[in-house]
Amino acid sequence: MAQIYRESALVLGRERLADGIFSLRLQTERIAAECAPGQFVSVYCADSSRLLPRPISVCEADPEKGILRLVFRVAGKGTKEFSGLEKGDKLTLTGPLGNGFPLEKLAGRKVLLAGGGIGIPPMLQLAKALSGGENQASELTAVAGFRDCLFLTEDFSPYCRVLIATEDGSAGTKGTVLDAMRENDSSPEVICACGPAPMLRALKQYAAEKGIECWLSLEEKMACGVGACLSCVCRSAEVDEHSRVKNKRVCTEGPVFAAEEVEL
Amino acid sequence: MSQNMSVSIAGVTLKNPVMVASGTFGSGIEFSRFLDLSRLGAVVTKGVAITPWEGNATPRICETPSGMLNAIGLQNPGAETFIKRDLRFLEQFDTKVIVNVCGHSAEEYVDCVRRLADEKRADLLEINISCPNVREGGIAFGTDPKGVERITKEIRKAAVQPVIMKLSPNVTDITEIAAAAEAGGADALSMINTLTGMKIDVRRRTFALANRTGGLSGPAIHPVAVRMVWQCAQRVKIPIIGMGGIASAEDALEMLMAGASAVSVGTANFHDQTTVLQVIDGISAYLDENGIGDVRELIGCVR
Ligand SMILES: Cc1cc2nc3c(=O)[nH]c(=O)nc-3n(C[C@H](O)[C@H](O)[C@H](O)COP(=O)(O)OP(=O)(O)OC[C@H]3O[C@@H](n4cnc5c(N)ncnc54)[C@H](O)[C@@H]3O)c2cc1C
Ligand SMILES: Cc1cc2nc3c(=O)[nH]c(=O)nc-3n(C[C@H](O)[C@H](O)[C@H](O)COP(=O)(O)O)c2cc1C
Ligand code: FES
Numbered sequence: 001m002a003q004i005y006r007e008s009a010l011v012l013g014r015e016r017l018a019d020g021i022f023s024l025r026l027q028t029e030r031i032a033a034e035c036a037p038g039q040f041v042s043v044y045c046a047d048s049s050r051l052l053p054r055p056i057s058v059c060e061a062d063p064e065k066g067i068l069r070l071v072f073r074v075a076g077k078g079t080k081e082f083s084g085l086e087k088g089d090k091l092t093l094t095g096p097l098g099n100g101f102p103l104e105k106l107a108g109r110k111v112l113l114a115g116g117g118i119g120i121p122p123m124l125q126l127a128k129a130l131s132g133g134e135n136q137a138s139e140l141t142a143v144a145g146f147r148d149c150l151f152l153t154e155d156f157s158p159y160c161r162v163l164i165a166t167e168d169g170s171a172g173t174k175g176t177v178l179d180a181m182r183e184n185d186s187s188p189e190v191i192c193a194c195g196p197a198p199m200l201r202a203l204k205q206y207a208a209e210k211g212i213e214c215w216l217s218l219e220e221k222m223a224c225g226v227g228a229c230l231s232c233v234c235r236s237a238e239v240d241e242h243s244r245v246k247n248k249r250v251c252t253e254g255p256v257f258a259a260e261e262v263e264l
Numbered sequence: 265m266s267q268n269m270s271v272s273i274a275g276v277t278l279k280n281p282v283m284v285a286s287g288t289f290g291s292g293i294e295f296s297r298f299l300d301l302s303r304l305g306a307v308v309t310k311g312v313a314i315t316p317w318e319g320n321a322t323p324r325i326c327e328t329p330s331g332m333l334n335a336i337g338l339q340n341p342g343a344e345t346f347i348k349r350d351l352r353f354l355e356q357f358d359t360k361v362i363v364n365v366c367g368h369s370a371e372e373y374v375d376c377v378r379r380l381a382d383e384k385r386a387d388l389l390e391i392n393i394s395c396p397n398v399r400e401g402g403i404a405f406g407t408d409p410k411g412v413e414r415i416t417k418e419i420r421k422a423a424v425q426p427v428i429m430k431l432s433p434n435v436t437d438i439t440e441i442a443a444a445a446e447a448g449g450a451d452a453l454s455m456i457n458t459l460t461g462m463k464i465d466v467r468r469r470t471f472a473l474a475n476r477t478g479g480l481s482g483p484a485i486h487p488v489a490v491r492m493v494w495q496c497a498q499r500v501k502i503p504i505i506g507m508g509g510i511a512s513a514e515d516a517l518e519m520l521m522a523g524a525s526a527v528s529v530g531t532a533n534f535h536d537q538t539t540v541l542q543v544i545d546g547i548s549a550y551l552d553e554n555g556i557g558d559v560r561e562l563i564g565c566v567r
Contacts, residue, residue: 228290
């Protein structure tokens with residue numbers, strides 16, 4: 001069983017990236033050193049009347065310095081609380097959680113990273129991991145889909161080619177990430193994606209039609225975050241080894257699944 | 265000063281009166297990363313049935329002020345896998361194991377209880393009678409006193425280990441149900457299970473849970489649980505395990521003083537994996553501070 005830590009992390013800085021989108025840099029003891037792309041952390045509210053942890057993906061991790069970066073959208077009361085944190089504040093985390101993307105299966109191949117909205121942040125750490133070193137991809141493209149305002153796209157440019165899609169056409173291709181992929185004739189061997197369910201469904205279908213390998217990062221409501229409560233399951237194609245039924249835990253067997261492994 | 269923290273439930277001695285509530289802790293496999301299970305009075309496992317159950321569609325949970333609603337639907341891998349994996353795992357710890365059992369019919373409960381009869385690692389059985397009874401159109405077993413007495417008798421006859429009946433609070437008079445379980449031969453009672461609730465997502469204009477309704481748990485239900493434990497403690501002689509919203513030693517002490525012989529920590533495990541240790545240490549500190557040598561002196565001290 002992989003190690004999981006509960007830590008009180010120190011807030012090093014907060015940045016507002018776009019309307020309602022915030023970035024936090026945190027000093028951690030172990031979590032940043034041991035997390036992999038696609039993994040997430042449970043973030044706890046200081047106000048304990050909100051007792052469930054909020055799952056947030058690792059956007060960037062600096063293992064040497066122990067610095068973790070989280071990028072999130074203010075979606076409700078918990079993320080609103082986090083957006084008000086200041087340098088010097090403490091934030092309780094549990095992590096690293098989940099499986100992450102299968103780096104060894106991506107190494108040496110033509111990889112496309114697809115992020116939709118707040119599904120973009122986890123793709124950044126993945127882009128870094130595949131842009132060099134032992135798991136270097138042979139070709140790396142990131143496609144980021146937005147409603148309107150862009151964020152984080154410049155952080156990707158040192159690592160890969162970046163395609164942009166916006167719903168309102170204010171930047172890049174007007175339409176979805178799939179529209180941007182078609183417009184740019186991208187022909188990857190593997191797709192890794194995180195984003196809203198309709199986007200993941202469309203990519204799963206696209207990949208199946210083209211015979212492309214596809215990995216999807218899923219979201220579900222969580223309570224324990226570590227595999228004990230069975231809140232966060234998704235439907236799986238086969239009977240799962242742990243549950244003995246066709247349910248897999250997003251927090252433990254996921255959040256990253258092979259597209260054909262899960263029903264969306 | 266020497267201090268006694270141990271309590272006895274149906275002839276089984278627990279090293280302290282604090283355990284974890286069924287369904288919030290799995291079988292302890294995942295939580296054993298954060299705490300030594302040997303420190304607990306007992307581990308109460310997630311409900312298990314004779315065959316695997318799929319559970320409900322998602323979303324299965326949502327947060328509410330100081331609480332949460334859940335409709336997991338008793339997903340479980342079935343007794344065979346549970347025995348081979350979970351009970352074997354628990355062999356390495358010096359704690360008691362209470363196996364929580366669920367079923368859709370009297371036969372399913374009895375089959376599961378029989379399957380567990382030879383399992384030495386199962387010290388006690390806790391029977392969840394908040395399950396939907398398929399024969400009665402899905403109404404929970406635990407809502408009618410006659411039905412509760414009948415099912416308690418059947419399970420008591422089949423069981424080797426002591427039987428704890430876990431009561432549903434979703435009834436008009438919980439003391440009637442407690443008395444019925446005692447009359448049926450229950451060795452102890454656990455209470456309370458979750459209170460049925462509902463949340464509507466106003467943005468999507470639909471139910472927050474796929475199951476529409478769910479069980480409310482967490483600090484929000486604590487005063488209700490204390491009241492019900494106190495009422496039942498006045499009515500029955502068998503020991504009561506009290507639960508519902510316990511998040512601190514003070515909450516646990518209230519429950520003991522209301523008449524519970526032991527307590528379970530449930531939803532609070534989600535906020536902090538080590539809550540249960542803080543509760544144990546806090547009770548011990550309270551005894552010291554107040555010059556009380558034996559935790560049993562507190563049980564039911566408020567009448
Ligand atoms: C594996 C995973 C990784 C995630 N990574 C990110 C990320 O990097 N950046 C980001 O902005 N968001 C991310 N999310 C979504 C994020 O968890 C929710 O936006 C957040 O929990 C909302 O909390 P809140 O208190 O602001 O909202 P509220 O609506 O007040 O939350 C109420 C409850 O619902 C839960 N909840 C609400 N929305 C979601 C959701 N979409 N997914 C899971 N639980 C939810 C909350 O955790 C909380 O328990 C991720 C979700 C998952 C499952
Ligand atoms: C996610 C979740 C799953 C639960 N599963 C079970 C179960 O399988 N069997 C059972 O008897 N009670 C189950 N319960 C009820 C708890 O054991 C407990 O009675 C209730 O939550 C009240 O305690 P709490 O407020 O400390 O959580 C579950 C509760 C939660 C929150
Ligand atoms: S959140 Fe508890 S099992 Fe995934």
